[in-house]
Amino acid sequence: MSKKITAALLLSIALISCKKETTTITKVDEKTGKTVTVEVPKDSVKEVAEVPAIKDSLGVFTQTFKLEKGKTYPLTTVQKDEQTITAPNGQSQSGKSESTDEMSFTVNDFKDGIYDITINLIGKKSEQSANGKTIVIDTKTAAPQDEHLKMMWNVNKALVGNKLQMKMKANGDVVSITGFDPIYTKVAATAGNVIKKAEEKTAFTKSFKESFNENVIKDQFMKNLKLIPAKGAKIGETWTETENASPDGKVKLTTKYTLKSVGNGTAEIGVSGGIPKKSDKQNQGEMTHSMSSELSQNGSIILDQNTGWVKTQKISVKTEQTETISDGKQSQSMKSVSQSSVMVNP
Numbered sequence: 001m002s003k004k005i006t007a008a009l010l011l012s013i014a015l016i017s018c019k020k021e022t023t024t025i026t027k028v029d030e031k032t033g034k035t036v037t038v039e040v041p042k043d044s045v046k047e048v049a050e051v052p053a054i055k056d057s058l059g060v061f062t063q064t065f066k067l068e069k070g071k072t073y074p075l076t077t078v079q080k081d082e083q084t085i086t087a088p089n090g091q092s093q094s095g096k097s098e099s100t101d102e103m104s105f106t107v108n109d110f111k112d113g114i115y116d117i118t119i120n121l122i123g124k125k126s127e128q129s130a131n132g133k134t135i136v137i138d139t140k141t142a143a144p145q146d147e148h149l150k151m152m153w154n155v156n157k158a159l160v161g162n163k164l165q166m167k168m169k170a171n172g173d174v175v176s177i178t179g180f181d182p183i184y185t186k187v188a189a190t191a192g193n194v195i196k197k198a199e200e201k202t203a204f205t206k207s208f209k210e211s212f213n214e215n216v217i218k219d220q221f222m223k224n225l226k227l228i229p230a231k232g233a234k235i236g237e238t239w240t241e242t243e244n245a246s247p248d249g250k251v252k253l254t255t256k257y258t259l260k261s262v263g264n265g266t267a268e269i270g271v272s273g274g275i276p277k278k279s280d281k282q283n284q285g286e287m288t289h290s291m292s293s294e295l296s297q298n299g300s301i302i303l304d305q306n307t308g309w310v311k312t313q314k315i316s317v318k319t320e321q322t323e324t325i326s327d328g329k330q331s332q333s334m335k336s337v338s339q340s341s342v343m344v345n346p
Contacts, residue, residue: 053308054228054267061235061262063228064170065308067115072106073309075224078343088332095130105166114175119164119217124156151194155208158190159183164217172226172308177214184209224344225310227269227301233259245275245295253295260300267303271315286327293321301344313344 053066067073078100086092102123109116125138137144139160143153162183167175188205195201229239238258245253258270277294299315319338324331 050306052305054262054303054305056262057232059234060232061228061259061267062230062232063172063226063267063303063308065115065168065172066170067107067110067117067307067309069107069110072104072120073307074104074345075310076100076102076345077220077224078346079340080343081338081340083336083338086335086337088334093130095128097129098125098127100125110170113170115166115168115170117166117168119166119177121160121162121164123160126152147194151191154190154193155187158187159212162186171230172222174218174221177217180209180213183212224313225308227257227303228259228267235259235261240273251275251278255297262305265305266311267305269301269303271297271299271301273297274317288324288326288328290324290326291322293319295319299342310344312346313342314346315342316340317342 053064054061055064078098080096080098082094082096084092084094100123104120104122106118106120107115108118123139125136125140127134127136127138129135135144135149137149137153137156139153139156143150143157162179164177164179164183166177169175184205187208188201191204191208192201195204233239236258238256241255241257242252243255245251253275254273255271256273258272260268260270262268274297275293275295277292279290279292281288281290283289295317297315297317299313301313301315302311303309304311317338317340319336319340321336322333323335324333326332
């Protein structure tokens with residue numbers, strides 16, 4: 001009798017040991033965008049977690065975001081400009097400028113396909129050099145002595161250290177960004193300590209709101225982070241974005257993106273395009289005034305394949321402009337050449 005019990009017990013243990021252990025995980029349903037809970041074998045959890053944010057489906061790569069709750073992701077933008085102006089007598093003058101905007105994004109939660117993210121405004125720096133003189137305004141250092149520069153420093157100082165709240169879908173679409181009003185109040189109060197005239201205060205506040213609002217931050221996010229089209233792209237495929245480069249919309253800036261490679265944890269996107277050469281000529285009596293300008297850009301953006309976040313970016317931009325005045329017998333020309341580079345997380 002005991003042998004039969006032992007045999008039965010061993011069989012029961014064998015059956016239990018053959019049954020795979022399972023666990024529940026949450027993931028985003030690609031069709032609905034909602035978070036669902038599913039039961040999977042424990043030994044497959046690692047495999048599920050390793051599905052990259054930029055993934056391949058029959059040779060077509062799509063971009064989503066797989067950000068970790070509690071983790072902070074950097075987004076520091078640096079722009080460097082160097083302009084050289086050549087006068088009609090051949091003499092030239094150059095100037096340099098550099099600006100840095102430092103932000104980071106902390107993931108608070110991910111629920112129902114929506115990320116709850118805090119945008120941290122960390123620091124601002126601007127530097128200008130011309131005629132052997134350099135001016136620096138940096139929120140991470142002491143205020144400048146010059147009163148005008150000190151005001152700019154105080155305004156920047158009032159801006160940084162604040163936070164915004166962003167809701168974002170897993171596909172990178174920004175649902176909302178809130179928290180601007182307290183920052184507007186703080187910056188306006190700081191500027192008001194220096195600007196005494198009511199109309200000047202109003203003009204300053206209006207200008208600041210136009211340069212720092214939900215649409216501006218959304219636009220910056222989309223340009224720097226959400227890059228691969230929703231329909232996806234194949235290796236070598238190019239897509240184009242066009243935006244107005246003049247207030248009247250007659251001049252367009254065209255940016256061409258090409259998916260160069262995906263693998264080994266990164267995705268590389270090439271950037272080219274610009275503004276074709278434009279010429280304009282106007283006659284006033286015997287005088288002719290003509291202008292020509294063009295812009296070209298090239299560079300690359302490296303995305304983290306696993307998270308979808310930008311690792312680094314560097315785009316070079318060259319702008320040339322020539323202005324000529326002629327009376328039919330002789331002419332004078334002034335030329336301006338600007339070399340710029342826009343970097344993210346340098």
